[in-house]
Structure formats: structure tokens, C-alpha cells
Amino acid sequence: MKKEVRVEAAIGMRLAHDLTRIVPGVFKGRAFTKGHIIQATDIPELLKIGKEHIYVLDLSDGELHEDDAALRMAAVLGGEHMAHEEPHEGKVVLKSAIQGLLKVNVEGLFQINSVDEIAVVSRRTNTVLEVGDKICGLRAIPLTVAEEKVNLVEKIARETQVFTIKPFQRMKVGVITTGSEVLKGRIEDKFGPVVRAKLERFGSEVLKQKIVGDAVEDIRAAIVEFHAQGADMVICTGGMSVDPDDRTPGAIKAAATQVVSYGMPMLPGSMLMLAYRETMPIFGLPGCVIFDEFTSFDLLLPRVLAGETVTRAEIAELGHGGLL
Numbered sequence: 001m002k003k004e005v006r007v008e009a010a011i012g013m014r015l016a017h018d019l020t021r022i023v024p025g026v027f028k029g030r031a032f033t034k035g036h037i038i039q040a041t042d043i044p045e046l047l048k049i050g051k052e053h054i055y056v057l058d059l060s061d062g063e064l065h066e067d068d069a070a071l072r073m074a075a076v077l078g079g080e081h082m083a084h085e086e087p088h089e090g091k092v093v094l095k096s097a098i099q100g101l102l103k104v105n106v107e108g109l110f111q112i113n114s115v116d117e118i119a120v121v122s123r124r125t126n127t128v129l130e131v132g133d134k135i136c137g138l139r140a141i142p143l144t145v146a147e148e149k150v151n152l153v154e155k156i157a158r159e160t161q162v163f164t165i166k167p168f169q170r171m172k173v174g175v176i177t178t179g180s181e182v183l184k185g186r187i188e189d190k191f192g193p194v195v196r197a198k199l200e201r202f203g204s205e206v207l208k209q210k211i212v213g214d215a216v217e218d219i220r221a222a223i224v225e226f227h228a229q230g231a232d233m234v235i236c237t238g239g240m241s242v243d244p245d246d247r248t249p250g251a252i253k254a255a256a257t258q259v260v261s262y263g264m265p266m267l268p269g270s271m272l273m274l275a276y277r278e279t280m281p282i283f284g285l286p287g288c289v290i291f292d293e294f295t296s297f298d299l300l301l302p303r304v305l306a307g308e309t310v311t312r313a314e315i316a317e318l319g320h321g322g323l324l
């Protein structure tokens with residue numbers, strides 16, 4: 001049960017929840033903390049943030065304070081490689097304790113948010129998380145909430161394992177740079193450093209970079225050789241579009257046991273190819289990867305490094321929102 005008391009009459013009473021001050025462009029946060037005992041000197045400040053009344057709470061059985069509801073939900077939604085802090089203004093934030101790939105059971109999250117008065121708000125599935133990055137913020141909407149709603153959230157969370165973080169594998173990657181202009185020294189290679197930096201971010205490394213021309217057989221042989229040497233992944237660069245000298249897709253196809261897709265419904269990065277030679281992933285990277293900061297490669301590389309196999313159906317789904 002909650003009772004309203006005028007602030008002038010509330011001196012000596014404990015605040016039942018955090019109170020928020022927002023000054024646009026300057027500050028948004030806690031002005032008063034739950035449990036604070038109201039002093040006469042607080043009254044002008046309370047009135048300034050629009051509080052003429054405060055609640056005095058007397059929780060009945062089966063009713064939870066917003067902070068306790070949030071903490072209970074965080075305890076079941078959190079899991080391996082996750083951490084959270086104390087509630088602020090009724091909200092708890094789950095954070096990642098490692099660098100990894102966030103997997104969200106979207107159906108489980110939907111079921112939880114279908115429980116009235118509950119909000120669990122997450123990053124999108126397949127987001128790359130660095131140490132300390134937020135996974136989700138969660139809260140009960142009212143100041144007090146029926147415990148049975150939190151029980152239901154706990155049940156769904158246990159059954160669906162809503163959030164998982166997959167650490168990245170450390171892979172040894174063979175890089176094959178195609179293009180007569182690079183082989184013949186007409187231009188300086190820019191792909192090597194870009195690919196190396198993208199791999200190193202996830203703790204993987206370039207085993208070796210081979211500079212080959214545009215001949216299908218040379219590119220195919222280089223892929224087969226890396227595979228025989230035990231590379232975990234091969235990345236071919238350039239030669240992915242429609243010119244007569246763009247022969248990389250044909251060479252990847254010749255070396256692969258499975259082509260997942262040549263072409264992605266994403267821009268930039270629409271000419272990317274993903275294939276496998278047995279279990280070894282092979283990427284064909286189009287020229288845009290040396291120019292654009294984020295392409296389809298930046299979306300698929302973390303998936304592959306997390307040990308996931310990407311299907312053609314998932315690639316087809318990328319079209320919605322794929323225009324970057």
C-alpha cells in the first residue's frame with residue numbers, strides 16, 4: 001500500500017524510492033536516494049524537481065518494491081560472463097564481463113515483455129560486446145509490482161535462457177590478396193592492414209598473407225594450401241564484382257565444399273561471399289571493406305569467430321535494415 005504525504009509534512013520520513021532530476025543538456029540522474037530521511041532543507045529542492053508529495057510505502061504480502069523486482073529479474077536473466085550493479089531509479093543494467101557475441105533468445109524476451117508492467121530492454125542479438133558494455137536495462141514499471149509477475153519472469157527466464165555471451169575463438173587466418181595491380185606493384189596493398197586490425201580486435205591473427213594475381217587456379221591453390229596447413233579461416237580480398245578480372249568468386253567456389261552465399265542483401269558489402277571448405281570458413285571480401293568502416297564483413301566475422309555457422313536464410317534476413 002502507498003500513501004501520499006505533502007513534502008512539508010514529510011520531514012523525518014524515509015524516501016521510498018530514488019528521485020530523479022533532469023536538466024536538459026546538463027544532468028539526468030538521482031537527486032535523492034531511496035531511504036534518504038527528508039530534512040527541512042530538502043524541501044525547496046524537492047519542490048524544484050516537481051515533487052509536492054512523496055509516497056510512504058507499506059508493502060503488503062505479494063507486493064515487491066521496484067528495486068527488489070529489478071534485482072530479482074537481474075539475478076535470473078544474468079548468467080555466465082555477466083555482471084550488474086545496484087538499482088538506480090528502479091532500473092538494473094546487466095553488463096558484459098568479457099568481449100563476446102551477445103545471443104538473445106528473442107522469443108523468450110518477447111514473452112517476458114508480454115508480462116504486464118515489466119520492461120526488459122536489450123541490445124540486438126549478435127551484437128559484439130566489449131568488457132563493460134550494456135546487455136540490457138530492466139525494471140518494473142510501477143513503484144510496486146505484484147510478486148507473481150516477477151515469479152513469471154523468473155520462470156520464463158529459466159526456461160528460455162534469454163541472454164548468452166559467446167567468447168570469441170582465437171583463429172589463425174590465411175589472407176589471399178588478389179589483383180594484378182597489387183601483385184605487379186602498381187599500387188600499395190591496403191587490404192592486409194585492414195583485415196589484420198579487424199582480426200586482432202577479436203584476438204585472432206594473420207597466419208600469412210599471400211599476394212596472388214587474378215588467375216582462378218592461383219587463388220584456388222592458395223586456399224587449398226592454407227587449408228592443408230591447418231588455417232582456421234581463409235580470407236580472399238578483391239576481385240569480387242563483375243569485371244573480367246574479378247575471378248575470386250569462381251576460385252572460392254572451386255576450392256569450397258559448400259557455398260553459403262555469393263552476395264549479401266547489405267550495403268556496403270553486397271558483393272561478399274561466404275563459403276566453407278569442410279569446416280574452414282572462406283570469405284571473399286569486396287573492395288568496399290578497405291573503404292567503408294562497417295560492412296557485411298563486420299557483421300559476419302564475429303559470428304564466425306564465435307564458432308557459429310551462418311545459414312543462407314539468416315543472410316536473406318539481413319536485407320531488412322541492411323542499408324547502412
Ligand SMILES: Nc1nc2c(c(=O)[nH]1)N[C@H]1C(S)=C(S)[C@@H](COP(=O)(O)OP(=O)(O)OC[C@H]3O[C@@H](n4cnc5c(N)ncnc54)[C@H](O)[C@@H]3O)O[C@H]1N2
Nearest residue numbers: 179182188189190191238239240241242246271286287288
Ligand atoms: N558494374 C558494377 N560495378 C560494381 C559492382 C557491380 O556489381 N557491378 N559492384 C560494386 C561493389 S558492391 C564493390 S564493393 C566494388 C568492388 O568490388 P571488387 O571486390 O571487385 O573490387 P576490385 O575490382 O578488386 O577493386 C576495386 C578497387 O579497389 C582497389 N583494391 C582492390 N584490392 C586492393 C588492395 N589489396 N589494396 C589497395 N587497393 C585495392 C582496386 O585497385 C580498385 O581500385 O565494385 C563495385 N562496382
Ligand code: MOO
Nearest residue numbers: 269270271286288
Ligand atoms: O560489396 Mo559493395 O559495397 O556492396 O560495397
